[in-house]
Amino acid sequence: MNNTPKAFPIFDICCVALLLVFLFLLPSKLFKSPTSFVVEASNGNLLSAAIASDGQWRFPVADSVPVKFKDCIIAFEDKRYYHHFGIDFLAMSRAMRQNLKAKSVVSGGSTLTMQVIRLSRKQDRTIWQKLLEMLLALRLEVKYSKAEILGLYAANAPFGSNVVGLEAASWRYYGRDANTLSWGEMATLAVLPNSPSLVHPGKNATRLIKKRNDLLDKLAKLGYIDQSTANLSKLEPVPGKPLPLPQNAPHLLNRFKAERASLEINSTRIKSTLNEDLQIKINSILKRFNNRYRANDINNISALVLNAKNGSVVSYVGNIYQPEITDLQSHVDMIKAPRSPGSTLKPLLYASMLNDGFVLPHTLVPDIPTQIAGYSPQNYDLGYDGAISADKALSRSLNIPAVKMLQQYKYERFYDKLKKIGIGTLNQPADHYGLSLILGGSEVTMWDLANTYMGMVRTLNHFNTYKGLYNPEDYRPASYFTSEKKEEKDYQMNSFLDHGSIWATFNAMEEVMRPGDEGLWEQFSSSQRVAWKTGTSFGFRDAWAIGLTPNYVVCVWVGNADGEGRPGLVGIEAAAPVLFDIFKLLPNGKWFETPITKLRKLKVCKQSGYKAGENCPVIIDEMVPTAGEKTAVCPYHKLIHLDKTGTYRVTDQCESVTNMQHRNWFILPPAMEYYYKIKNSDYRSLPPFMPGCETSGGNNVMELIYPKNAAVVYIPLELDGTRGKVVLNAAHRNQNAKIYWHIDNEYIATTTNYHQFAISPMPGKHTLTLVDENGERLVQVFTVMDKEQKRN
Structure with a gap:
């Protein structure tokens, strides 16, 4: 018996080899040409698109192909498309007969599958290439479904000029989505790939109309449409020159282009979360205000609207879009641009101080002339209230109380808090910003600012949903594209800001008077409840307004992209009117629910707003954030x-x-x-001591308003070159008291009632001594800088 194994038949080897060649014949990625970046609205409509890097308008492959186009292209190119496996032998034999009879190539006999292969390979049309196309077409039919092959054809067929693909053609020639085209319009597009270099809109219109009409008659003959529809469709005009594509969200498109790799999105097309109707209307609002502001050389304006319920972007207008006017710099996306925030961080400080037990909502804070290490903040109105409740200081956006509060809270602590809740542009150490951090001494982006406030809104919205717990994901930035990523549920006992502090902050922000309405808006039930804040940067370079409801956060910026300041560029006048015009477009809803379990009933001194002490005459019960129990007892x-x-x-x-x-x-x-x-006319000053009644001193009857102790003062030269003067200012409890002023133990003046006068001390350190008629003394030091030191 012969046990020698039989040699593997050469025929079988060849079959296996051919099978392997066949299986790996088709490249993994059929089309490698770059595609246009495309941003769609949440309803699927086109918002903006950018031409592909090779200069072609070529959209990514769509999820589906319109039925009309399927019917038109199959009737025109491959009527047995659904009955062959990539090669139509009947069509091939017919084409051979026609070509032999005409002694030239008059018919190709290629199926749509073969045309997809030819479009992907871009090779010369030879007999060998034709045979290879047939083989690859068979392989394509094995790998892809008929619907997918049609999708590849529709996305990559040439439509004349630099237009590739049905979607791009529909927008370039008709200015509409392909799904909305009529039979006449779709038939026009269906005949273009057959000879796009000879026949396309704007060229050989007569020949294009004939080819279209012939197709319409064929559609009627095949039963896709009736003849009357075909006849009516023939009356439709063919398009002329290509139309510009919509540019309703060009800055979001550019953002997507820059971030696509980091977002791990393979396609150059996204379905965004933007509301198309809202986006177009806000574009119109911003253009209207921009036309008005440009008369004052204020050229740029932007707006961002976030849906706080689901954490998505519903409108993204990075700037007015006028690329034809290069001086306007309308290409700059101001939503991403770091700018000085002005006063827009003040509510965050207020909320932080409530959260950490530093103040209560109505705690009095100082509002007096202030100088801290050479830094002298000023209120916008250049006036002083002496003392004002923390919530009113916020609603009136007073600078000095804000600086005093930050001094108490510590700017290092606030700096850390801002970074934790989403302000990502604080690239310098805390000491670099100091107390100016609260008045716009740093830089923020609209994106970070709006998302930070949205985090607060979402935290408060979820008070009941999360049963009083917190989810750090509430501070996750909004998404501008649809994603299947689910929100992580990592509930915690504590958060950056607690429910009660956020609730109290929004209440304070709601009390601001709306521009142009003189406070009367509260009388109208149709008016939407909005918590809002404005901001103006130093030098009138940035005007801000940010507003929020339980459903939406709206942020508006007005200014110049190049940083040029302009008179009148202030938040309340330039940005706030835009903010409320946008809110008019948004649906109204219920206000925030009161987070009862995150508030405590506390006995509060009515006059000072502090936790009541034993000497407070009028005590009220007030619901305050839980940390309010840690605040100081009334000192006044x-x-x-x-x-x-x-x-x-x-x-x-x-x-x-x-x-x-x-x-x-x-x-x-x-x-x-x-x-x-x-x-405050009802304020009663302390009665004077009875004449002859001895006191032990230290009654704190005097205070120096300017300069403060250890202050550094610079006295500039006058226009005539003479040395200027510094105005000394003091306060005494007794309106009729006399104060005797001494500098370096030398008597210089006496003041009565109004304790203010100007002097010109020499550069250097000085000791200022004030003595009243009862012998009460106040001693402080200050330093006068000379001109050279000031320059250094």
Whole structure:
């Protein structure tokens, strides 16, 4: 018996080899040409597109092909498309007969599958290439479905000029989506790939109309449409020159181009979350305001609208879009541009201080002339209230109280908080910004600012949903494209800002008077409740407005992309009107639910807004954030002793205790009192001591308003070259008191009632001594810089 194994038949080897060749004959990626970047609205309509890098309008392959185009192209090119496997032998034999009879190539006999192969390979048309196309067509039919092959054809067929693919052709020639085209329009496009260099819109219109009409008759003959529809379709005009594509979101398109790799999106097309109707209307609003502002050389404006319910972008207008006017720099996406935030960070400081137990909503904070290490903030109106509640300081956007609050909170702590809640442009150490951080001394982007406020809105919206817990994902930036990524549920006991602090902050932001309405808007039930804040950067370079409801966050910026400042470029006048015009487009809804379990009933001193102490005469119950229990007791109410007439203050050294009246008195420090009583007529200054009644000193009856202790003062030269003067200013509790002023132990002046005068001390360190008529003393030092030191 012969046990020698039989040799593997050569025929079988060849079959296996041919099978392997056949299987790997088709490249993994059929078309490698670059595609246009395309941004669609949430409803699927085209918002913006950019030409591909090779200069062609070529959209990525669509998910589906319109039925009309399928019927038209099959009737025109390959009527047995659904009945062959890539090669139509009947059509091939017919084409051979026609070509032999005409002694030239008059018919190709190629199927749509073979045309897809030819479009992908771009080789010369020879007999060998034709045979290879047939083989590859068979392989293509094995790998792809008929619908997918039609999709490849529709996306890559030439439509004349630099237009490739049905979608690009539909927009370039008709200005509409392919799904909306009529039979006449679709038939026109279907005949173009047959000879795009000879027949396309704007060229050989007569020949194009004949080819279209012939196709319409064929469609009627094959039963796709009736003859009357065909006849009516023949009356439609063919398009002329190509149309520009929509550019309703060009800045988002550029953002997508820049971020596509990091977003791990393979296609150059995204279906965005933008609301098409809202996007177009906001574009119109911004253009209207821009036309008005350009008269003052304010050239740029942008707006961002976020849906706080689902964390998505519903409108993204990075700038007005006028590329033909290069001086306007309308190509700059101001939503991504770092700019000075002005006062828009103040609510974040207010919320942080409530959250960490530094203040209560109505706690009085100082509003007096302030100088801190050479830094002298000013209120926008250049006035002072002396003392003002924290919430009103926020609603009026006063600078000095904000700086005083940041000084108390510590700018290092606030800096860390801002970074945690989403402000990603703080690239310098905290000391670089210092206290100016709260007045726009840093840079932020509209994107970060809007997303930070959206994080607060989402946190408060989810109070009941998460049963009082917190999800850090609430601060995740909004998404501008549809994604299947699910929100992670990582509930925590604590957050960056608690529900109660956010709720109180939004209440304070809601109290701001709306521009142009003089506060009367509250009387109209149709008015939408909006918590909002404006901001103006130093030098009038940036005007901001940000507003929020439980459903939406809207951020508006107005200014010049090159940073040029302009008079009148302030948030309340330039940005706020735009903000409220946008809110008019948004649906109204319920206000935030009160987070009851994250608030505590606390006894609060009505006059000072502090936690009530034993000397507070009027105490109210107030719902405050839970951390309010840690705040300080009222420092401004003190027990004083009066004589039996209640006219003078007394001590036990000059008056019997039995004859005294003991009163709780609201006492502000002298500098705060000096300004506070001007705006608060019911403020009662401390009564004077009874004549002859000795005091032990240290009664804090005087305070130097300017300069503060250890201040550094620079005195500039006047226009005539003479040395200027510095104005000294002090406050005394007794309006009729005299103050004797001394510099370096040398008497210089006496003031009564109004304690202010100007002097010109020499450069160097000086000691200022104030003595009143009762011998009370106040000693402070200040330094005058010379001109050379100032320059350094």
